[in-house]
Amino acid sequence: MYYLIDQCSINEVKPLSPRKSAQDELTKATIIDVARELFVTSGYPSFSMRKLATKLGCSHGAIYYHFKNKAELFYEIVTQDFLTLDQVLEDVLSTPTNSNEEKLYSILFEYIRFGLTHQPQYEVMFLIKDDEIKGYLLEAPNKSYLHFANAVAHLATKPLSPKDIWSLFIGIHGFVTHYCRTETTFEDVKILAQSHVEFLLKALK
Amino acid sequence: MYYLIDQCSINEVKPLSPRKSAQDELTKATIIDVARELFVTSGYPSFSMRKLATKLGCSHGAIYYHFKNKAELFYEIVTQDFLTLDQVLEDVLSTPTNSNEEKLYSILFEYIRFGLTHQPQYEVMFLIKDDEIKGYLLEAPNKSYLHFANAVAHLATKPLSPKDIWSLFIGIHGFVTHYCRTETTFEDVKILAQSHVEFLLKALK
DNA sequence: CGCTTTATTGAACAGTGGTCAATAAATATA
DNA sequence: TATATTTATTGACCACTGTTCAATAAAGCG
Numbered sequence: 001m002y003y004l005i006d007q008c009s010i011n012e013v014k015p016l017s018p019r020k021s022a023q024d025e026l027t028k029a030t031i032i033d034v035a036r037e038l039f040v041t042s043g044y045p046s047f048s049m050r051k052l053a054t055k056l057g058c059s060h061g062a063i064y065y066h067f068k069n070k071a072e073l074f075y076e077i078v079t080q081d082f083l084t085l086d087q088v089l090e091d092v093l094s095t096p097t098n099s100n101e102e103k104l105y106s107i108l109f110e111y112i113r114f115g116l117t118h119q120p121q122y123e124v125m126f127l128i129k130d131d132e133i134k135g136y137l138l139e140a141p142n143k144s145y146l147h148f149a150n151a152v153a154h155l156a157t158k159p160l161s162p163k164d165i166w167s168l169f170i171g172i173h174g175f176v177t178h179y180c181r182t183e184t185t186f187e188d189v190k191i192l193a194q195s196h197v198e199f200l201l202k203a204l205k
Numbered sequence: 206m207y208y209l210i211d212q213c214s215i216n217e218v219k220p221l222s223p224r225k226s227a228q229d230e231l232t233k234a235t236i237i238d239v240a241r242e243l244f245v246t247s248g249y250p251s252f253s254m255r256k257l258a259t260k261l262g263c264s265h266g267a268i269y270y271h272f273k274n275k276a277e278l279f280y281e282i283v284t285q286d287f288l289t290l291d292q293v294l295e296d297v298l299s300t301p302t303n304s305n306e307e308k309l310y311s312i313l314f315e316y317i318r319f320g321l322t323h324q325p326q327y328e329v330m331f332l333i334k335d336d337e338i339k340g341y342l343l344e345a346p347n348k349s350y351l352h353f354a355n356a357v358a359h360l361a362t363k364p365l366s367p368k369d370i371w372s373l374f375i376g377i378h379g380f381v382t383h384y385c386r387t388e389t390t391f392e393d394v395k396i397l398a399q400s401h402v403e404f405l406l407k408a409l410k
Numbered sequence: 411c412g413c414t415t416t417a418t419t420g421a422a423c424a425g426t427g428g429t430c431a432a433t434a435a436a437t438a439t440a
Numbered sequence: 441t442a443t444a445t446t447t448a449t450t451g452a453c454c455a456c457t458g459t460t461c462a463a464t465a466a467a468g469c470g
Contacts (some may be wrong), residue, residue, distance in 0.1 A: 018433040018449045025435095025448070027225020045334065048426065059450050061429080066448090070427065090301070127332075129250065129386055167404035171372075181334055192368070199372035203408035223418045223464040230417070230466095254458065264419050266460085271417090275458065 026058060028066050028076070036077050040120050045127070074124055075136035081121040082144055088114050089151050107197040108172050108197040111148065115176030116186035116193075123180060126173065145169060156204065164204065171200045231263060233271050235279070241282050245325050249333070279329055280341035286326040287349055291349050292319065293319050309360040313377050313402040316353065320381030321391035321398075328385060331378065348373060361409065376405045 020026075034056050039047045047185045049070055067073040087202040092106045124133065126141050149165045175196050179189055186193075225231075238260050242359045244252045254275055272278040315351040320327045329338060331346050354370045380401050384394055392397070 017435085018451095019435040019447075021435070043334075049428085050426080060427090061451065062449050064428070109442065123334075127382075127386060129248075129328075129388075133390070152350050163400045164404060166397075167376075167401045170379040170383055170401060171376040172379070173383060174375040174377070177332075177382045178375055178378060181332060183334075192371075193369045196372045196375060199369060199408050200376070202410075205407075221468085223420095224416075224466040225418065234456070253456085255456085264457085266420065267418050269459070285450095 020058075024057075026056065026062055026066060031056065031063060031066055031073070032076055035073055039077065043120050044123055050139075069132065071130065071132035071136050074133055078121055078124045078137075079140070081118060081125060082140055084118070085111075085114050085125075085144055086147055089147060093151055093154075100155045101157060104152065107148070107151050107155065108168070108200065109193060111172050112193045112197070113186055114177055116179055116184070116189070119180045119183065122176060127177060127180065129205055146185065158204075160204065167203070168200055171196070221349065225263075229262075231261065231267055231271060232353050236261065236268060236271055236278070237281055240278055244279075244282065248325050249328060274337065276335065276337035276341050277353055279338055283326055283329045283342075284345070286323060286330060287345055289323075289351055290316075290319050290330075291324060298356055298359075305360045306362060309357065310402060310406065312353070312356050312360065313405065314372070314398060317380055317398045317402070318391055321384055321389070321394070324385045324388065327381060332382060332385065363409075372408070373405055376401070 031052075034046075034138055035052050038052055049063055050060045053063060056063070063073070067076070088110050089107060092103055092110055095103065095106070098106065125137070125144070128134070148164070150170060152165050152168060153160060175193065236257075240252075240257050243257055243260055248301070254268055255265045258268060261268070268278070281327070293315050294312060297308055297315055300308065300311070303311065330342070330349070351376060354367070357370050357373060358365060380398065
């Protein structure tokens with residue numbers, strides 16, 4: 001059976017085409033790009049492999065040729081976001097005009113900005129409980145934290161204990177987490193973010 | 206068609222019984238109890254209405270006679286936990302031997318204890334993004350926070366701004382959130398919880 | 411007893427992630 | 441160029457999920 005015959009209309013023929021012509025072939029990169037867009041605009045819960053396939057113009061099975069499963073696909077998406085977050089911290093550190101105290105403030109503030117301007121990603125990076133995804137992320141969240149901790153340790157006016165740095169992070173993380181859940185924009189809590197960062201920094205003095 | 210005839214064996218007859226005898230009838234209370242147990246022992250992601258039905262010894266359809274949907278069932282489960290959390294705070298406040306400073310410490314510490322000894326519940330109460338569940342919870346999380354905020358305001362040695370109380374809460378919430386994701390027991394981070402609370406309290410001075 | 415209300419069943423529906431035999435385009439080989 | 445092999449795609453299928461609902465029988469009532 002090589003053809004699916006549309007039995008309603010007359011003689012319309014639809015060839016089975018188990019492979020697309022070269023110019024239409026899927027690539028990992030395009031799948032990731034389209035997946036990210038779908039995921040970022042409509043959120044993780046509404047995302048599905050079938051919706052992604054529709055948006056890609058392919059069958060859902062095709063995606064599984066390029067990615068072992070949904071978790072691997074999401075891993076590859078947020079891998080880029082871990083790099084972005086690293087870069088955010090790097091950018092703060094390499095701003096020459098600011099004092100270390102200002103940089104410390106900025107590290108915390110910009111972390112919040114990243115979290116709230118990348119809510120779906122932050123969720124997958126640091127909040128999701130899905131074992132399959134955690135199995136792919138492995139030490140990525142921890143590595144990201146170490147980067148943060150290093151930056152903070154470097155900038156503090158007096159030596160900080162690992163516990164203090166951890167509490168600082170947890171305090172910032174709590175802020176992002178809460179406003180992720182309520183789907184509040186960064187702009188809407190910018191002022192609150194400032195006072196929260198100031199609050200946490202008071203604990204260091 | 207009144208009977209399902211087992212066509213393999215000879216003449217075995219299985220009556221349809223669209224209502225159980227009185228002693229076996231479901232009640233909201235028993236559904237909630239069994240659901241809570243299933244939910245608390247195996248977590249929210251593994252929970253399903255069909256597994257619950259199996260554990261109850263009924264069909265999954267029956268549950269929908271007593272609860273509009275899964276979200277309503279979970280709402281009724283965690284409603285009890287919101288009361289428990291209120292009680293935790295109340296118990297701290299009504300401990301006569303402690304100073305206000307000690308009570309403030311205990312409020313924060315006991316909040317963490319509650320969160321980490323009720324992880325699946327805490328998740329549904331404060332972390333879940335499911336719109337259906339949030340639609341049932343409505344102001345419950347906020348009401349719970351106000352209870353917390355009141356207690357803190359009452360105990361502080363100097364007047365605190367609403368922002369400071371909020372930052373305190375967010376700091377505690379972040380701690381619980383993180384160790385919920387990593388499924389760490391309270392006992393395993395008890396010492397860390399102490400130092401985190403002390404860190405946050407330093408910000409008040 | 412008969413009528414109504416109530417509680418239960420399980421088939422059915424639309425959705426999910428994931429697998430895989432069948433297949434044809436692309437590529438390598440003779 | 442012809443043939444064989446590799447590669448990428450399809451869609452039926454599986455086992456799940458939450459939810460709905462007609463059919464049904466037990467319980468309660470007049």
